Protein backbone atom coordinates (compact mmCIF):
# COMPACT_ATOMS: atom_id res chain seq x y z
CA UNK A 127 0.00 0.00 0.00
CA UNK A 128 1.21 3.49 -0.85
CA UNK A 129 2.22 5.75 2.00
CA UNK A 130 -0.68 7.91 3.23
CA UNK A 131 -0.11 11.64 3.08
CA UNK A 132 -1.68 14.88 4.23
CA UNK A 133 -2.43 17.81 1.94
CA UNK A 134 0.35 20.36 1.51
CA UNK A 135 0.45 23.89 0.17
CA UNK A 136 2.41 23.43 -3.05
CA UNK A 137 4.97 26.06 -4.01
CA UNK A 138 3.78 28.62 -6.56
CA UNK A 139 5.37 28.25 -10.03
CA UNK A 140 6.29 32.00 -9.98
CA UNK A 141 7.09 34.82 -7.54
CA UNK A 142 4.34 36.46 -5.51
CA UNK A 143 4.85 39.68 -7.47
CA UNK A 144 4.97 37.99 -10.90
CA UNK A 145 1.29 38.31 -11.80
CA UNK A 146 1.05 42.07 -11.20
CA UNK A 147 -0.70 44.19 -12.28
CA UNK A 148 -3.43 41.61 -13.02
CA UNK A 149 -3.03 40.28 -9.45
CA UNK A 150 -0.93 42.45 -7.14
CA UNK A 151 1.73 41.02 -4.83
CA UNK A 152 -0.36 41.96 -1.77
CA UNK A 153 -3.49 40.31 -3.21
CA UNK A 154 -1.66 37.13 -4.23
CA UNK A 155 0.23 36.91 -0.93
CA UNK A 156 -2.96 37.10 1.08
CA UNK A 157 -4.85 34.73 -1.19
CA UNK A 158 -2.11 32.10 -1.34
CA UNK A 159 -0.58 32.24 2.15
CA UNK A 160 -3.81 32.82 4.10
CA UNK A 161 -6.85 31.61 2.15
CA UNK A 162 -5.32 28.70 0.26
CA UNK A 163 -3.37 27.66 3.36
CA UNK A 164 -6.60 27.68 5.38
CA UNK A 165 -8.17 25.06 3.10
CA UNK A 166 -5.08 22.85 3.37
CA UNK A 167 -5.15 23.15 7.16
CA UNK A 168 -8.92 22.62 7.24
CA UNK A 169 -8.82 19.51 5.08
CA UNK A 170 -6.06 17.95 7.18
CA UNK A 171 -7.87 18.79 10.42
CA UNK A 172 -10.99 16.96 9.26
CA UNK A 173 -8.97 13.94 8.16
CA UNK A 174 -7.42 13.93 11.63
CA UNK A 175 -10.88 14.21 13.25
CA UNK A 176 -11.98 11.16 11.24
CA UNK A 177 -8.83 9.25 12.20
CA UNK A 178 -9.28 10.09 15.88
CA UNK A 179 -12.90 8.94 15.88
CA UNK A 180 -11.82 5.67 14.27
CA UNK A 181 -9.01 5.14 16.78
CA UNK A 182 -11.32 5.80 19.72
CA UNK A 183 -14.31 4.19 18.04
CA UNK A 184 -16.50 7.24 18.71
CA UNK A 185 -19.32 8.62 16.57
CA UNK A 186 -19.14 11.73 14.40
CA UNK A 187 -21.81 13.91 12.83
CA UNK A 188 -21.05 12.24 9.51
CA UNK A 189 -23.13 14.60 7.39
CA UNK A 190 -21.50 17.75 8.79
CA UNK A 191 -18.02 16.23 8.72
CA UNK A 192 -18.20 15.08 5.12
CA UNK A 193 -19.69 18.37 4.00
CA UNK A 194 -16.82 20.24 5.63
CA UNK A 195 -14.30 17.84 4.12
CA UNK A 196 -15.69 18.35 0.63
CA UNK A 197 -15.57 22.14 1.08
CA UNK A 198 -11.96 22.19 2.25
CA UNK A 199 -10.58 19.61 -0.17
CA UNK A 200 -12.42 21.36 -3.01
CA UNK A 201 -10.90 24.67 -1.92
CA UNK A 202 -7.43 23.20 -1.63
CA UNK A 203 -7.52 21.50 -5.02
CA UNK A 204 -9.19 24.31 -6.99
CA UNK A 205 -6.65 26.85 -5.75
CA UNK A 206 -3.76 24.57 -6.76
CA UNK A 207 -5.25 24.20 -10.24
CA UNK A 208 -5.88 27.95 -10.44
CA UNK A 209 -2.28 28.96 -9.59
CA UNK A 210 -0.93 26.44 -12.08
CA UNK A 211 -3.08 27.72 -14.93
CA UNK A 212 -1.70 31.25 -14.48
CA UNK A 213 1.60 32.72 -15.64
CA UNK A 214 3.07 36.23 -15.82
CA UNK A 215 1.62 38.31 -18.68
CA UNK A 216 3.84 38.05 -21.73
CA UNK A 217 5.97 35.39 -20.06
CA UNK A 218 3.78 32.32 -20.46
CA UNK A 219 0.55 34.16 -19.66
CA UNK A 220 -2.01 35.60 -22.08
CA UNK A 221 -2.28 35.28 -25.83
CA UNK A 222 -4.52 32.67 -27.38
CA UNK A 223 -5.13 28.93 -26.93
CA UNK A 224 -3.15 26.69 -29.28
CA UNK A 225 -2.87 23.07 -30.38
CA UNK A 226 -5.34 20.39 -29.27
CA UNK A 227 -7.00 22.89 -26.93
CA UNK A 228 -7.74 25.32 -29.76
CA UNK A 229 -9.16 22.47 -31.85
CA UNK A 230 -11.41 21.36 -28.98
CA UNK A 231 -12.52 24.95 -28.30
CA UNK A 232 -13.36 25.52 -31.96
CA UNK A 233 -15.26 22.23 -32.12
CA UNK A 234 -17.36 23.05 -29.06
CA UNK A 235 -17.73 26.82 -29.10
CA UNK A 236 -17.05 27.73 -32.74
CA UNK A 237 -14.20 30.11 -31.88
CA UNK A 238 -11.98 31.10 -29.00
CA UNK A 239 -13.71 34.52 -28.94
CA UNK A 240 -17.06 32.79 -28.33
CA UNK A 241 -15.49 30.56 -25.65
CA UNK A 242 -13.97 33.56 -23.85
CA UNK A 243 -17.32 35.34 -23.97
CA UNK A 244 -19.19 32.39 -22.46
CA UNK A 245 -16.52 31.78 -19.82
CA UNK A 246 -16.51 35.47 -18.88
CA UNK A 247 -20.30 35.42 -18.51
CA UNK A 248 -20.12 32.26 -16.41
CA UNK A 249 -17.50 33.83 -14.12
CA UNK A 250 -19.44 37.08 -13.86
CA UNK A 251 -22.70 35.40 -12.96
CA UNK A 252 -21.42 32.77 -10.50
CA UNK A 253 -23.59 33.34 -7.45
CA UNK A 254 -21.88 34.47 -4.27
CA UNK A 255 -18.49 32.85 -3.74
CA UNK A 256 -17.36 30.41 -6.36
CA UNK A 257 -15.49 29.52 -9.49
CA UNK A 258 -15.78 29.32 -13.24
CA UNK A 259 -13.98 26.31 -14.67
CA UNK A 260 -13.41 24.86 -18.11
CA UNK A 261 -13.78 21.11 -17.97
CA UNK A 262 -13.42 18.10 -20.22
CA UNK A 263 -15.96 15.26 -20.25
CA UNK A 264 -14.24 11.87 -20.42
CA UNK A 265 -17.42 10.26 -21.79
CA UNK A 266 -18.24 12.61 -24.64
CA UNK A 267 -14.77 14.14 -25.26
CA UNK A 268 -16.42 17.56 -25.12
CA UNK A 269 -15.54 20.74 -23.31
CA UNK A 270 -17.97 22.17 -20.79
CA UNK A 271 -17.94 25.33 -18.71
CA UNK A 272 -19.01 24.74 -15.12
CA UNK A 273 -19.93 27.22 -12.40
CA UNK A 274 -18.90 25.92 -9.02
CA UNK A 275 -20.46 27.62 -6.00
CA UNK A 276 -18.33 27.70 -2.85
CA UNK A 277 -15.75 24.98 -3.67
CA UNK A 278 -18.02 22.03 -4.10
CA UNK A 279 -21.56 22.91 -5.18
CA UNK A 280 -22.65 22.25 -8.81
CA UNK A 281 -19.66 19.98 -9.43
CA UNK A 282 -20.47 17.34 -12.04
CA UNK A 283 -18.58 14.09 -11.35
CA UNK A 284 -16.23 12.74 -13.99
CA UNK A 285 -15.36 16.06 -15.60
CA UNK A 286 -11.67 17.01 -15.53
CA UNK A 287 -10.77 20.61 -14.75
CA UNK A 288 -8.66 22.20 -17.47
CA UNK A 289 -8.79 25.82 -16.30
CA UNK A 290 -10.04 27.43 -13.12
CA UNK A 291 -10.86 31.02 -12.23
CA UNK A 292 -11.50 32.00 -8.62
CA UNK A 293 -14.24 34.61 -8.35
CA UNK A 294 -14.56 34.68 -4.57
CA UNK A 295 -14.29 38.30 -3.44
CA UNK A 296 -11.09 37.37 -1.58
CA UNK A 297 -9.52 36.72 -5.00
CA UNK A 298 -9.84 40.30 -6.26
CA UNK A 299 -11.23 42.74 -3.70
CA UNK A 300 -7.91 44.39 -2.76
CA UNK A 301 -7.14 45.11 -6.42
CA UNK A 302 -10.56 45.64 -7.95
CA UNK A 303 -12.97 46.28 -5.07
CA UNK A 304 -16.40 45.12 -6.28
CA UNK A 305 -15.45 45.18 -9.99
CA UNK A 306 -15.41 41.47 -10.78
CA UNK A 307 -15.69 42.20 -14.52
CA UNK A 308 -12.39 44.08 -14.47
CA UNK A 309 -10.70 41.20 -12.65
CA UNK A 310 -11.98 38.71 -15.22
CA UNK A 311 -10.72 40.95 -18.03
CA UNK A 312 -7.26 40.92 -16.41
CA UNK A 313 -7.43 37.15 -15.93
CA UNK A 314 -7.22 36.69 -19.71
CA UNK A 315 -3.80 38.41 -19.70
CA UNK A 316 -2.34 35.82 -17.31
CA UNK A 317 -3.91 32.55 -18.49
CA UNK A 318 -1.24 29.90 -19.03
CA UNK A 319 -2.71 28.34 -22.18
CA UNK A 320 0.17 25.84 -22.45
CA UNK A 321 -0.81 24.39 -19.08
CA UNK A 322 -4.52 24.27 -20.01
CA UNK A 323 -3.58 22.50 -23.26
CA UNK A 324 -1.26 20.12 -21.39
CA UNK A 325 -4.12 19.11 -19.06
CA UNK A 326 -6.43 18.46 -21.99
CA UNK A 327 -3.82 16.37 -23.83
CA UNK A 328 -3.20 14.30 -20.69
CA UNK A 329 -6.89 13.26 -20.73
CA UNK A 330 -7.21 12.55 -24.46
CA UNK A 331 -7.26 8.90 -25.42
CA UNK A 332 -4.32 7.90 -27.60
Ligand code: MN
Pocket residue numbers: 157161205292294296297
Ligand atom coordinates in the same frame (compact mmCIF):
# COMPACT_ATOMS: atom_id res chain seq x y z
MN1 MN B 1 -9.67 31.73 -3.37
